[in-house]
Amino acid sequence: LISSCSFSNESPLQMVRDVTIDDKPVYPYRGVLLDTARNYFSIDSIKETIEAMSSVKLNTFHWHITDSQSFPFVSKRRPELTKYGAYSPSKIYTEEMIRDVVEFARVRGVRVLPEFDAPAHVGEGWQETDLTVCFKAEPWASYCVEPPCGQLNPTKEELYDVLQDIYTDMADVFPSDLFHMGGDEVSERCWNSSRQVQQFMEENRWGLDKASYLQLWNYFQNKAQDRVYKAFGKRIPLILWTSTLTDYSHVDKFLNKDDYIIQVWTTGEDPQISGLLQKGYRLIMSNYDALYFDCGFGAWVGTGNNWCSPYIGWQKVYENSPKQMARDHQDQILGGEAALWSEQSDSATLDSRLWPRAAALAERLWAEPATSWREAERRMLNVRERLVRKGIKAESLEPEWCYQNDGYCYA
Template structure:
């Protein structure tokens, strides 16, 4: 120390200015360290409450020094109390969880994956996401005790399986939990990496933060075998009426992954705007996007498709035609009734617009659109061609269309316009098949074209899948099932999540009011709609049409209502929403924990006092 002081004196005498600067920096550093120490947040006091499992419900009890050693926190109590495993969506097959937990280190999570170098980046992304989810459990806490056993996660996957994510990808998994003297072990076995991903998602829900002991705990022993009831479990988002940033779409897909929804149906264009950037036809975006920044480029779409793949979600592109087309097409002279007024005579909402099937050059443009979409969306194994809300009045307002039809010997009656529609669909499908190089399944909305006697004349049931948007009780649904068509259910009376808000083309409420609560979504059963044809229901989608929503209100419109759909489609339980309520409240907290702005369902008091809020009917 004396030598250091002597050296400092000699240095300062030689260069006083530098010496002063160094001294000041040292003093600032010392002061900063003192401030950090003084302002360091002390470990929080333990909560005032502990929980006991009584009659299959977690009951709040006082926490004090006499019982703190054996006290159970609410998250731990909910792991084992009652007959239902606290996983959302509810698993479908074998469930065995021994009622004990083991303390694990957040820093001690290790993965052991198959040696498949070609998909190492996919495995790494899946593992990183899991690590982030565990981090989120303690992100808003202080004083975490990072002590306990290492968590070893072992994956076993059929290495000969297809690593593409497709409509019929095997999503089964088996999760086994055990422990040794110094390790907690989670083994996940699956046919595919996507089944393994689902198993990892379930594991994340069996790890909780114990706020009494300020530590992470995982179920010590147990086993879950699980697989989905329905293959097609989706959400539809319309990004034409209002624009949504790619970041908000990624957040939507993050939430979908938490509940094992596997299809993001992207209704990317409509008559309101054309945000899809096409190299072959840049004018569509130039004149159709709201601003040059509110667009989806090829790069951003490919990035989103890969982001979704990591989360077990397929992106299903839709190009809706021949109706719902307008902005962006101004320079092509290929539309009818574009922005025509009064709009209610030509379409269901402004602005109006439909493609003109009589223009020969139209099909060359459609082929270009299909080619670029097929490329952007990584050669999807299924495509949505729309077909929604075609107006014969729109086509009949075009002198060009009238002359073309009369020249072919047709009349101008409804059946003739349906034939014009069939003519369009045949030519559009031929161009899509040319692009794809194979005959993929095609989805179309219910419409006049899907009704008797037209549907089996124009739409081959071996090729076309019909997406139902009418009510579940509509007799036309049974007509389609009797004819042998496969269906995707999106009945608006239970699955249109934009319903129940104020009108925007008139006063009062919007057309499909009232608001649809999560309870109605949960109790909407595709198998009941199917009747005696359950095998023809591929699954279901909840839809969010964006007239009155944008990225700033996206989360609360979808969540947690979409989670109710997820459980209905994954396990299709025989019980009603009432049985699921306490799990739903915990699940909503999990969504928020992961950065999803899910709507609050009840006061937090109801979360902490299980089953004390719902009305108990007399005699129950």
């Protein structure tokens, strides 16, 4: 409560009378995703983000710690992945560093949720394992959504031993009650480029069409799921991104609704949302049209704007209501999460990308207000000032004149 108050600098003494507070969040999952694989983020910048999250009552730091561009997570059991996959020997996350972050977050009421994205979004670090296909394939746009391409080869039995080692190393340092398995943007063309994969499909009397590759994907997912359970020593709840595997028309053939939580990254109007809810799946909302904070900047491959432009202002973040998306399935929406994919971000730009927009998400998920962003504007200006006082380089929202002359700046 005290951290949410605004104080005048003119008076050194502030008195708070006795109060009674009856307050609790509408949604249990209130998160921020940070991708530290495409660009490296320092431990200090991660801690600053968690500190800011705690101040606005966001409670889940989703750590997307590996991707096709780099493998900075130091695996004790598979150190060669970091040796070949990190950008440099100094751009890594060791067990000691991760434990430090986890404890820092814990005492501030924030859990750290690890994600190991597979079977796609792998590449650097895996080149010496012979367990991937289409790594650095060209032209890259034919095999993946961004360079470098790379996917795990599900037909290799030794792959699952490596995965279990990675999962076990993560279980050792991330005492989370959830685990994120990624599972998005899998390319059947990538798998189909491998003669070994084709032979495996033929031996199983599967075709080489999209429907058959869903069977291969499901084959991988089942085996990987089993290895996660072994690594954590229990049937921990699992999270997957929306994908062709989670399409509501067939998701129940592949994924048990009691085992999996689906994180929605498509638009807030995607019919997949209602379809998945009707089939009983629990959802976390990260619809890109309101909650992807990397949107609205120049393209990093080619010219023009990036794929999800335009820029998303705090007002749209605030108006993004999970309740309206859920309709008759309120209890199945666990919450929401802002995502910062880091193709064009690093420690130097982190604060202004996240803040104060993530604070708008925090109020939405805590209170699910019935009022519009206009009613929250003064609070947003206040929280931005509070974040700046904490050392967060939050983006400015309006001229200071508007802050000093409440009610005059409107459209």
